[in-house]
Amino acid sequence: MLPIVLLSVFGIVNLFLGFLRSNRALLPFVLVVLALVFGLNLLDWNHAGSLPGVFDSPYVAQMLTVNNYSVAFGGIVLLTALVLLPFSRSYVVAGEPNLAEYYSVLLFSLVGAIMMVSYNHLIMLFVGIEILSISMYVLAGSDKRNVRSNEAALKYFLQGSFATGVLLFGIALVYGATGSFQLDGLAAGIAAPANASLQPMLYVGVLLLVIGIGFKVSAAPFHFWTPDVYEGTPTFFTAFMSTVVKTAGFAAFLKLLVVALPGTSAVWLPTIIAMCMLTLLLGNVGAAVQTSAKRMLAYSSVSHAGYLLLGLIAGRGQLQGPAAQGIFFYSLAYSIATVAAFGVLKLVADQRQREDYAGLAGLARTNPLLAFVMTVAMLSLGGIPLTGGFFGKFFIFTAVAGQGYIWLVVFAVLMSMVGIYYYLRPVIAMYMRPAELGNDTPIVVDGFQSATLVLLAMLTLVLGILPGFLSGLL
Template sequence: MYPIVLLSVLGIVLLFLGFLKSKNILLPATLLFLALALASNFIDWNQGPFLYFYGMFAVNKVSLTFNAIVLISAFMIVAMTRGFQDDDEAQPAEYFGIMTFSLVGAFMMIGYEHLIMFFIGVEILSVAMYILTGSDKRNLRSNEAALKYFLMGAFATGIMLFGIALLYGATGTFTLTGIQGFVSAGQGPEPYILYAGLLLLLIGMLFKVSAAPFHFWTPDVYDGAPTIFTTFMSTIVKTAGFAAIFRLLSHSFSDIYSFWWITLAGVTVLTLFVGNVVAVYQDSFKRMMAYSSISHAGYLLIALTALSRQTEMSILFYSMAYSVATISAFGVLMLVAREKSLNGRPNESYDAFNGLAQHNPLLAFVLTVSMLSLAGIPLTAGFWGKFYVFSSAAERGLVWLLVVAVLMSAVGIYYYFRVVIASYMKEGTTAKIRIAPFYQIVLVAATVITILFGLVPGFFEQIL
């Protein structure tokens, strides 16, 4: 609750700081505000669970851990913006303010106890992403991505609202606890309205996390948006989205698991197949990362489909591992793409990484570790993330789903290693890339986290 109040106020402060002649204060101020929000997040750590806002918002250790993952990711991403000093047309006060407000929406999605609170959170986060996606007004790809994201997001929101309305019509309540009580009591004489409401609500939520077949917006939006906002979208939005789906299914609909798990399993298989297979055919590293994001949504859906005792830990650990590896990968991409720009446009193809290790060994190492983690190679956090996800499915007995996931993981190794091979085994003209000290610290910190949790995964469980 404290981060919501704090960031709501500090976001307004950031907008007022934009009136100052010097913009240099905006980046350190934003980082300070995020650090304060992270510190305030742990005030209720050993005190909960609590209900706030008239019982519409819940705080417990799980929600606080998701909040921490979101805030740490946001801190790293903001640190890599360098205050948008390289772009004379940028409006850093507005960008930082919108990013701050979007975090408030993410927190609402993570800790909602009332479906109206969830809807408000989704809209705050979504509207912020629509704006940031189209923030590069001179770039037609950015404009197209924002329009496509907005239109498809509007349809998804309508479907989600229809689902919420049907759930209310079936149960007479918007609260997760009230819905759970109705479901456990037997769903009444006509459960079909309840089932239809749940499916429509899930469709809207699956759109937000880029699950197939609701993924069509993802490649174009990720490719067209400025890379820094693509990083924000692919980590924070996905973490908040899966936290929301997990909360909905585990709190309210676990008693009708036999109804929805088949649907979710089908979506999982399709998401894994589309994300991994289509990623193989991409020539752009950024579009590959977009399809990679879809594939990782599939792995997280495995844990939700199983909904076992391991699911909670699986989603938390996987979200952390995926976020830091993705931030590292996009962080290196932003540096290399600007250095290898073609006709004034960043070069985001695989060829841009040719020979990277010759003059930039640190960047090549950071990129390699992130790719290894995303591929699920041992001694990285990504390996244990997949291990926990697969363990939750094994606990439920979904062996056939594990076979599909393992096969798709093998496909993923191919496209992740393409960039590693380009960095170390191909000749290129990449000169020494100058890295700002704080930017370098963020990349090293993300790499250390990936390796640390790969070597000592039990440390994360001890924190919880």
């Protein structure tokens, strides 16, 4: 698990670079670090194993494992952070005094995300979630002079702490019923229980686990924190939160249900189905009535949690089957499109001081590139053909239909139609509405950011035209 070690070490090194008081050195350094870690992560492909050396002691052996599943989802997390970083350049230009700390917290949060996709032990899952969550609490309140940012951090911290308590209580109950924290030990304990009278405690523990992780991935009815926190958090960190956290969360969720808890599917499966339907309904309807583009993307993130929950429903008993492949592809397509959308929104908000649809009005005339990239991102998030989002939904819908849940697929398709309505609103504003007085000047975009936006748009289109490149990885 060299990526975890390097991210931890370089996160500390980056803090010392902050003493140089030169923000211009920080962004290139972190970009190089993430590119290096991303490459080293890929070198673990087809090299399954556990932590070597000192970690081979009986107390910590097999707590983290390396396989193609962890490499694939770890790659999405690292790639997302890598393509998101160029949009932090405004902090460099403005001379943000805490930039070194922010970048280090981002690197540390990636440690938690990789733990979540690589864990083989419930304690390691808990540690990964907490590393990622605490980092997000800090970043949500990073704009200390903004009341909305302070409110977002406080809400996220208080509600997240409560969800953490629920998750930890669930882990304790499951351990008490099975006598193991290891995923394979949990599955064996459930299949052949030593004490049948502990079954009710096991079922309560499983439900608490589902609730705790459901909060982390913004699944309804545990999504109530998402709109306010996403809106109040600085846009750059909102993009990170809505992609990295969701990808790591669902990778961990699928692994838990498929590897450790298949014997309790009679308990968690109806719960996941109910959560899925409620998430799709509230997420899409909530997004449709928003007037703020950023708040719309927050509710949109909730709705995408619903589509990913469909993958959990179809993934019973198969960690590397069609459902896992669908979640992987969907997470990649969603992350790329979301980074592009938030990247454009941040550039607009930085210079027009607006995050509503009116702030996007006339963008096609003043900044055709930004309008094009935003359009591609919206079409992908809406699941329009020839974009990565279309095949993401297609793979998940196919996997769910293969399990016999045709009615659930029909419901998800209907909710997707609602999504098309609100995803087209920014496009209509950019191409069909004139810019308001004072918002008709071009947005300044440097060459690095422009190249990143073009790359994101091209990746989205390539995933929609040639999905076969990645469709057989898992």
